[in-house]
Amino acid sequence: MKHSSVQETVEFIGTELSATLEDYLECVAMLAAGQRVVRVKDIAKSLGITMPSVSAAIVRLREKGLIDSEKYGYIELTPQGAALAERVCRKHSFLADFFHGVLRMDRKSANSEACRLEHHLSPEACRQIYRLVEFHRDQAQSETPWTGELREILDEKPLSELKEGDRAVIRRVAVEGALRKRLVEMGFRKGEKVRVVRYAPLRNPLELELKGYHISLRVEEARGIIVRQVGDEPEEE
Amino acid sequence: MKHSSVQETVEFIGTELSATLEDYLECVAMLAAGQRVVRVKDIAKSLGITMPSVSAAIVRLREKGLIDSEKYGYIELTPQGAALAERVCRKHSFLADFFHGVLRMDRKSANSEACRLEHHLSPEACRQIYRLVEFHRDQAQSETPWTGELREILDEKPLSELKEGDRAVIRRVAVEGALRKRLVEMGFRKGEKVRVVRYAPLRNPLELELKGYHISLRVEEARGIIVRQVGDEPEEE
DNA sequence: AAATAATGTTAGAGAAGCCTAAATTTATGT
DNA sequence: ACATAAATTTAGGCTTCTCTAACATTATTT
Missing domain, CATH: 1.10.10.10 (Winged helix-like DNA-binding domain superfamily/Winged helix DNA-binding domain)
Structure with missing residues (x-):
């Protein structure tokens, strides 16, 4: 030290x-x-x-x-x-x-x-x-245990904050009710991988890739899906 | 819908x-x-x-x-x-x-x-x-390890930064050579309790209480003694 | 070695925020 | 109630930091 x-x-x-x-x-x-x-x-x-x-x-x-x-x-x-x-x-x-x-x-x-x-x-x-x-x-x-724990917490963000091309792993769907059900049925489940293909001109809707399929989602909906971004570059988040 | x-x-x-x-x-x-x-x-x-x-x-x-x-x-x-x-x-x-x-x-x-x-x-x-x-x-x-460990690190400060009346526990003497020897001989050792009695008008020297004795120290010397402040008030550091 | 382009400086103005000094308005005491 | 005190605003000035437009200098091209 x-x-x-x-x-x-x-x-x-x-x-x-x-x-x-x-x-x-x-x-x-x-x-x-x-x-x-x-x-x-x-x-x-x-x-x-x-x-x-x-x-x-x-x-x-x-x-x-x-x-x-x-x-x-x-x-x-x-x-x-x-x-x-x-x-x-x-x-x-x-x-x-x-x-x-x-x-x-x-x-x-x-x-x-x-x-x-x-x-x-x-x-x-x-x-x-x-x-x-x-x-x-x-x-x-x-590599103490809490480092990882903290990192998991800090890395969480709504899907709506990713940029085009970013990849992420879904951690949870943070909404309730009908919307939650719909999202889960679409395949947004914990552990699933997702990629932002592109945003529409006005940033709404956004096009995603999930399990090989392309899905369009409104930004308000994407906000309810909490993901952990997966780094592409070594230096990036 | x-x-x-x-x-x-x-x-x-x-x-x-x-x-x-x-x-x-x-x-x-x-x-x-x-x-x-x-x-x-x-x-x-x-x-x-x-x-x-x-x-x-x-x-x-x-x-x-x-x-x-x-x-x-x-x-x-x-x-x-x-x-x-x-x-x-x-x-x-x-x-x-x-x-x-x-x-x-x-x-x-x-x-x-x-x-x-x-x-x-x-x-x-x-x-x-x-x-x-x-x-x-x-x-x-x-009370996980990181809290305690981190706290110990964050609470360290040079003796010279205490205010009048503050109490502290010595953690280490962070100087080498003759000065270190002198300080240690005066009784500045790890674990010892110390209290700032008062600063002279120009903040130099400062008067300390150590093991019941009063000692005068120059601020430059006090800077080399790393302590952990002991809170008086419940809400204070 | 000019003419032109690039770079740098001056001049002047304007927005934000701060100040003091001098009104102005509201509150208070007898 | 009316004089004084307190609070507020207005007026005017200062500093920092920005800008555009115009001018000055240095560099480059032909």
């Missing part, structure tokens, strides 16, 4: 960044890691923001001594900027681990979740989540 | 609120629950914001049809406002449960954490956290 890495040696001076500026900083760091040079255009594209806005943000970051750049030139992080960005990135990355690894959201959602949350978490909450993630990883490796 | 039973009754129209407005709405709901009438002054005090700002926010909420109020009069939620507020409150409350119950932060921190996060969590993330909280509660009742 290791518990050395979380040493928060942070000497917080006065660098309180707004959520927005933190985003810019993180973005610059990410881009810098992947390319030789970072330019306004890259940031703008990556954040989905216009270049003038980026320009302005860069000025603000430069005033805070976090970024070093010349007019019309490349953008670089100062040592302080890099240090801060690294902290933000670490936060982002284990938050993403939390959402993906522990909460079993797909990588993309987990990432965007982390993006939005990272600016609002207190250091203490960060630490606790970090520990939870580590604990979970340790436990998952040794 | 009708099968409307599955209908998710929430028909999200276009009520996308900013984080700030969500806060106001939630605040109004909370106050309304605890008092007969809600007034600008109450909101201002509760959110730590000046009355003119509240006034302006109320106008914005009224324009969105979430609040009903007359000039210089009381403030009430419309049915839609109440519905939305209730959703926000539910989110808040299980998030607080997550931070307090699962992550073992004290109630107050857990609450403020929930406050800041609730506006930025996607519905999916909410759902997963909700499930995790429920799972945790189930497990905690039957």
Whole structure:
């Protein structure tokens, strides 16, 4: 067991960044890691923001001594900027681990979740989540019973939330009465495998494959069928 | 034949609120629950914001049809406002449960954490956290291994983070070399009980009680002593 | 080496939210 | 009842962050 890495040696001076500026900083760091040079255009594209806005943000970051750049030139992080960005990135990355690894959201959602949350978490909450993630990883490796149990719970979702092409195993039909009976008669039973063939243009109805047959279902009906998605890709949920 | 039973009754129209407005709405709901009438002054005090700002926010909420109020009069939620507020409150409350119950932060921190996060969590993330909280509660009742083990990990904190009057049990001394030797010789050993008597004006040094003796320690030194806080109050961490 | 394209910056405006100071309205005390 | 106190709103200003349009610079093409 290791518990050395979380040493928060942070000497917080006065660098309180707004959520927005933190985003810019993180973005610059990410881009810098992947390319030789970072330019306004890259940031703008990556954040989905216009270049003038980026320009302005860069000025603000430069005033805070976090970024070093010349007019019309490349953008670089100062040592302080890099240090801060690294902290933000670490936060982002284990938050993403939390959402993906522990909460079993797909990588993309987990990432965007982390993006939005990272600016609002207190250091203490960060630490606790970090520990939870580590604990979970340790436990998952040794395949303790509760990991599986938890996973089963977390992986449940209504059939209506799958995307086109997704495959899943039915866990239960969570409605009662006539509709339940109808669904069960159609073959929606626990353990059965199902695949989403495609959604109609307005997302309703959706076409499914079940036991080799194609079936159309209204989204409202599909909502009552609780499934466990079966991963196609190794990395995906 | 009708099968409307599955209908998710929430028909999200276009009520996308900013984080700030969500806060106001939630605040109004909370106050309304605890008092007969809600007034600008109450909101201002509760959110730590000046009355003119509240006034302006109320106008914005009224324009969105979430609040009903007359000039210089009381403030009430419309049915839609109440519905939305209730959703926000539910989110808040299980998030607080997550931070307090699962992550073992004290109630107050857990609450403020929930406050800041609730506006930025996607519905999916909410759902997963909700499930995790429920799972945790189930497990905690039957005292399964993971609850206890996880709790031990989550409850660890450096001695330097305790507040005056807090009591704790030492879990380990997480430094090496001469300092470690010195601390151990002073009596800081695993299982020993310790109490924070008080901090000096500048938070350094801090005065401790250990085995009936009073000891002064520099904060930097105390950081190396990992303890598990012992709750005084039933509700506290 | 121009002319053109791509990239970056300035200028100006607008929305959200916050503030203080100055009315205005409602409540309260004698 | 009327003067004062309290609560509320209005007015006006500030900051952050965004945008579009116009201008400036650098890069590329011919």
